Amino acid sequence: MKKASIFALLLLALPLCACDFLDVSLLDSAEVTQGAVAVYPITLTNTGLNDMLAKLSGDCPAGLVCTLQPSPAWATLYPTQSKTFTLLVDTAGATPGNYAVPIDITMGASTLACDHREMQLAVKPVTESEVPPFNVSISSNANVTGLPGQEVEFSVTISNNRDGVAYASLELVGPFSETTRFAASTITLQPKQTKEVRVTLLIPPGTPGSVYQNAVLVKALGPECCEKQYEFPLQVCVFGPPLQLVLQNEPIYCIPVQHGNSTTWELMVRNDGDIEGPFNIEVDGHSDMVSVSPTLLEVAKGDRQPVTLTINAPTTAILDTYYYSLKVKYLDWTVFLKPYCFEVQAKVDFEVEKDNSYTVARCVMQSIPLKVRNTGSIAEGYEIEVSPPYGMLVVPTPRSFSLGPGESKDVALVITTSLYKTPLGPNHIPIVIRTSRIAKAFDIPITLVSSNRTGESYLSIIPKPLSAAPGVQSSDTISVANTKNMTLFETALTIEGIPSAWYSVSPNPQNIDPKKTVSYGIVFAPPAEAKPGKYAVNITAAALGGESVKVATLFSLEAQPPSMAMAVSDAGYYGSDEAKQIVVSVTVRNTGGTALSSVRPALSGLQFASNPQAVDLKPGESKTMIVTVSGVDSTRAPYIPLAVQSADGTQSNAVNLPTKKTVIAQAGGVPWLVYAVVALVILLFGLAFYARKEQKEELARAEAAGGEAKFAEEQPSQPFEEEPKGQHVLPEYEAEEAPEFEADELAIREPPLPRGKKKRVVKKITKKRVVAKKKKKR
Structure with missing residues (x-):
């Protein structure tokens, strides 16, 4: 039972899988702003051998308004015929979000869909910044099917959403560009104005049956001076017999022809289609030297016919390469437009010596040297003709001259360019050298570069002197201006004349907007061993496209005078006021521009030691020393001046070191050594x-027991054993006479013994004192 139910469901689902012999092509997703109309072209093509009836239908999601055009949305399709429908989805009442727009395709009289598609639609909310400057749309009947000779009409609607005047141009790109007419190819749009432009497309008679892809191109310019371009695909399906011609034996290279002679080249035209002609054949370009035969041709299906090209080079022809096209048409339809070329050759009795390329600086009058040599056996007169490119003035000097056999002549092409008319980059200067018998064309390749001079470039640098010190990091800025009406991209700043490791530039490169000035940050970091002096440097700013400028300035590398800064911390005080010992941590920094050697403490009239004894400091380097000052009498002077000095006599600032206090202002707090001593x-x-x-307590217990004599007799007569090394024995003072210890004396004692050993030592001391008392009484 379960298997039967599953089989029944599969049978019901079969019509939804695909439509037999019906190809469906559509746009499956779109994204529009709320209020705009989304356009979904849907093309149905009959791929079978019989006629078929195809229909479109669907349910529009809530909030959207869906319309199928043309309406009703059905068509009877012949074999290979296509029909394009347009689904228009109006989002004026929609809530921003994502939608799925369903479309069902049915065939014949069936009510069940043989195919189901869902087009995705994303509706974005409208914000002020997202309102486009223009709304451009094309009418729904733009994608059509027609016969050769028929006209197709549609319209393009353009809306100006800005508050200023706008302009728009329209053109059609594709096979039918020459047979398409616009009611107005250029229009003016007032603020908030909408215009509709009618378009008529003629399918030329003789157009073979096929599907032709075209596009409507709309360019609009608003008040923001920002051009927008819109492109709408236009598919024209032409119903008719197919045409397919094949050209054989085409020339791969330019056909050579001798000066004053003629030559021929034979092509073959093969017909692989159904249309047998007649075909019109003509030559486009240099028809005075190139001809074709026959000009009218018929080719049976599957057959081929010859076509002959004849090239005639008169004696007046310049020795050069010529380009032309072979055009084959059927009625008003262009079947072929093939580009070919031929080269006029001759035995030349002169030669021109020139370089492979030349570099020309813009805004600078410059000469290109050439050498003309007579290689013939008779004297000849020569004349030079120049066709200068746009923005250049080129004058040959001399323009005409005579040469005997084997003689040569130096010729200069004097070139004048300008900042505002001559573009930078590669270019070429075509020249022709004529004699009484022949004329030969030459091409002089050149590259236009910026002269790098101020006033001859769209870039300008505000010059300024630069300076730095060895071993010291410093910073500066350089300003670069763009005087052009266009942005100069990736403009990089470099400095020539000093090592690149001495400086860095940031940000680098930068885009410089029209008529704007930007600043480049320069960080100089020359090494400490760099030689001081004056350096002549060039600052260059160069943008993509070759625009550049260079200015000269002076870079001064001046060593800073030697100097040091000192600070003290962690001071400790030991001993009595009359003979104190002070231990202090000293940090020294080289604040000058030169290295300092043998930096050591500088104290007069006092004993001191340091660890390390001396230090060497590079510019900007810091090191720490521990300085011990002995024999300080704090009762005489509350402070002692402490400083450091290098081998060359450079002295740091002096710090007044207190002789009693353990807190030094420079230390920033109480040193840990003070806490440890306390x-x-x-x-x-x-x-x-x-x-x-x-x-x-021990003496009191001994006297109370009354065993002093017995205790004395048991004591050995020999001296006490020497205490092991490392044990500390207190002095033999009477307990009641034990002196008070000064803090300084305790501070320099060795560490106390452990508690157990301490008790044993005290007992031995007590015994010694009892024995001493008995001996005294006796």
Whole structure:
């Protein structure tokens, strides 16, 4: 039962899979702004052998208004015939978003669709900035089917959405461009005005049956001076027999012909189509030297016929290469337009020596040297003719002269160009040298470049002197102006005359808008070993297309005088006020432009040491030294001046180092060394207090027990053993007479013993003191 249900569903779905022998071609997606009309061309083509009836239908999504044109949307299609329909979707009432517009295609009398398509539509919201300057549309009947000799009419609508006057031009590009007429090829649009232009397209008689692709091209210029271009495809289906001619034995290279002689070339025309003629054959270009025979030709289907080209070069012809076209037409339809060429040759008895190419600076009068040599056996008179390109004045000097056999003549082509008329880039100067018997054409290739002079370029640089110091980074700016009415793209700035590693430019390159000036940031970083002096440099600004300018200026590399800056931190104080020891961290920076060697502390009348003893500093480099000053009497001077000095006598700023305080302004806070010393002093005081307390308790217990004599007799008579190295024994003072320790003395003591060893040492000291008392009593 399940298999039967599935089979039934598959049978129902078969009509939706595809339409037999019907090709459907359509635009499957579009994107428009809310309020615009989306256009979907749909072309149906009968690929079968029988006539068929095809119909289009569909449901429009909510918010959209859909119209099929022409209406009703059906057509009877002959074999190979095509029909184009247009689906117009109006989005005036639509909500911005994405839509799927369905289309069903049915065949014959069936009500079931044999094909279902969905065109995607994206509707964008309208914003002020997104309103296009123009709305251009083409009427729905632009894609048509016709017979040879028929006229097709359609219209193009153009709307100006701006508040200023606009202009538009229309043309048709494609096979029917010569037979298409516009009611107005150029129109003027007032602000917010809409105009409709009628177009008539004639399918020339004799046009073979086929599908021809054309395009309507609309160019519009608004008040913003920004040209917009719109292109609409135009498909013309011509119903008729096919025409297919094939040209055989075409010349691959230019046909050579001797001066004063003629030559022929035979082509073959083969007919692979159904139309047998008659065909008109003609030559377009240099018809005074090229002819064709026959001019009217009929070719049976599957047959071929010869066509002969005859080239006649008179003695007055210039020795040069000539170009022409062979045109084959059927009625008013152009079947072929083939480009060919021929070259007039002769035995030339003179030669011209020239370079392969020349470089010409714009706005500078310049000469191109040539040498003409008579290679014949008789004397000849020569005359030079020049056809200068646009924007140039070219004068040959001399213009005419005579040469005997083997003689030569130096000729100069004097070229004058201008900034506003002569374009930069490759160009060529055609010249002709004539004698009494022949004339020979020559082509002089040239490349126009900018002269790089101020006033002879659209670029200009505001000159200024530049300066820097060895080993020091500095910055500057250079301004470049564009005097042209067009943007100069990718304009790069370079400096010639100093190593490229000495500087960097940013941003580089830049686009310079018309009549604008931009600034380039220059960062100079010459090495410390760079030789100071004056450098002659050239600053060049060059844009894409060859536009450039160069200015000369002076770059001064001057070494800065040597100098140092010093700061102190982390100061520690040790010992008594009369003989303090100060340890301080000193940071030295080379703020000058030259390297400094053997930089060491500079103190007078005091003992000091530093680690390291001395440092070497490059420009901009910083290093740190630990300086220890001994024997400082803080009772006499509250400060001592501290500075550093290099081997060449360069001295830093002096810092007044306090002799009592542990806080130095330059340090920026209390050094960690001060905290460590205070903590150590507190720890030693605590240990000393604990040791005295233990000693008193031990003596009290010994006297209360009454065993002092016995304790004394048990003591050995020999001296006490020497304490192991590393143990610390307190002095043999009476407990009650133990002196108070000064903080400075404690600060320089060695670290205290562990607690266990400390108890044993105290007990031994106590025993020694008891024995000493007994001996004294005896």
